[in-house]
Amino acid sequence: MDMADVSEYKENDPNRIEKGLPYYNNNSNSYPSTSSSPTIVSEFGEDEWEADDPANPYNWSKLYRWVHTLIVSSLVISVAFGSSVISGDQGGVMSEFNVSSTVTALQVSLMVCGFGVGPILWSPLSETIGRKPVYIIAIGIYVIFNIPCALAPNIGTILVCRFIAGFFASVVLTLAGGSISDIFKAEERGAAIAYFAAAPYAGPVLGPIVGGWVFVGTQSWRWIYWVNMIFSGVMWIVICFLPETYGPVLLRRRRGGTLSEALRKNFDLQTTLVRPFTLLLTEPILFLMSLYIAIIYALLYGFFGCYPIIFGDIWGMNSGFVGLMFLGVMVGVALALFITPQFEKRYIKSNQTPEDRLPGMMFSAPFIPISLFIFGWTSHAHWAGPMCAGIPFGFGMVLVYYAANNYIIDCFSQYCASALAAKTIIRSGGGAAFPLFVGPLYRNLGSQWASSLLAFISLAIIPIPFVFYKWGPQIRAKSHSANTSNHPPPPENLEKL
DSSP: OOHHHHHTOOTTOTHHHHTTOOEEEOSOSSSOOTTSOOEEEOTTSOEEEOTTOTTSGGGSOHHHHHHHHHHHHHHHHHHHHHHHGGGGOOHHHHHHHTOOHHHHHHHHHHHHHHHHHTHHHHHHHHHHHOHHHHHHHHHHHHHHTHHHHHTOSSHHHHHHHHHHHHHHHHHHHHHHHHHHHHHSOHHHHHHHHHHHHHHHHHHHHHHHHHHHHHHHHHSOTHHHHHHHHHHHHHHHHHHTTSOOOOHHHHHHHHTTSOOOHHHHHHTOHHHHHHHHHHHHHHOHHHHHHHHHHHHHHHHHHHHHHHHIIIIIIITOOOHHHHHHTTHHHHHHHHHHHHHHHHHHHHHHHSOOOGGGGTHHHHHHTTHHHHHHHHHHHTTTTOTHHHHHHHHHHHHHHHHHHHHHHHHHHHHTGGGHHHHHHHHHHHHHHHHHHHHHHHHHHHHHHHHHHHHHHHHHHHHHTTHHHHHHHHHHHHHHHTOSSSOOSSSOOOOGGGTTO
């Protein structure tokens, strides 16, 4: 549905049915709030979601929705874990196949490249057939492609299969945020998004911790892939039992599978395939927020290259103990989850505009460069210094991602899956590139100045959330795709009806 239609909602406007448009049966002349579950009327004048309709995901019990959120977040952790777990040992692959450290790092980079390509397909497909079947098909194939990695006779097999695995695994990174927005209203969504925000970062941090000790215990890099397959396989079984959450698909099933002209238009694959790129090129909010997330994500994946240099080469630790150094980042992630409810309370008491999501990002952004300065300039003093530097980094990156993700969803709720797909494409590009050059960067510049260079980059982007906090409403007012109202956006499925 065009944004002009959203801005022209009137109380019980029967003319909207005559025009073939849905309307809210709301008792207010103001922009509709998501604090209730209003009746949505189709172009045929049929009531689709009654106020207390149990089929409406918004009306599921709070416990059930939170269980669903935790499962989806765990699925994100499993996929992100798979991208970095092989960094727990790179020496085994190097020696067995006689390749360089840069080629070995491609095991991480190519899977993350797959993360960036997959959303082009998964976003529109999920908006056509629903979230659940896309999850089941894609994750099932991802599990299978761990087998040739574990049995690979050469490095080429590993690299090709890692890219394919990343392509199918990206379905989780693309759809998880949309799945959460399917079941939580805007004023409830923030706390759920916080757990989702931690998952894409907690997973990669957990990877080298587990992978390092798997190699120490088995002396085989192949077992790292087997462990990853087991983890993802268990999560695939769990996801098979989850219900569909995407409103338009649920409504279509209620109609007996018949699509209206409006549904046919909105389920057009040709339109939705290009939508993520269109949004990136035309929406400065989405582009700059995605760029910010991409830099933070790239810094995290860069750690997989520089941690072995700092803790392995300088301090002489084995793969298992190098992995344990990531515990500092995990502590920061946990602290971020602890403080997130405070920002949620602040949001609930605010006017609940999209910009009211940004204070968490404004508060946490400086922690990123601070952590990098500490990481670099304590690296030769004591191993505890760079390890503890991970605490402010983990804290800052989760809060940044939590706030930015909520802001993107609130700004582009009509195109939520496409906006999140665009964000994933940009983010994955950064995550794929950094592992390839961060090793040479640290070896050529030294740990102090290499870390300082990255710190200055993260320092330069700090103003972005402050700019949108002040001028975001004016920017959205000129947008063709963003929500132009300063009130909470309507449910995502409104545009799809």
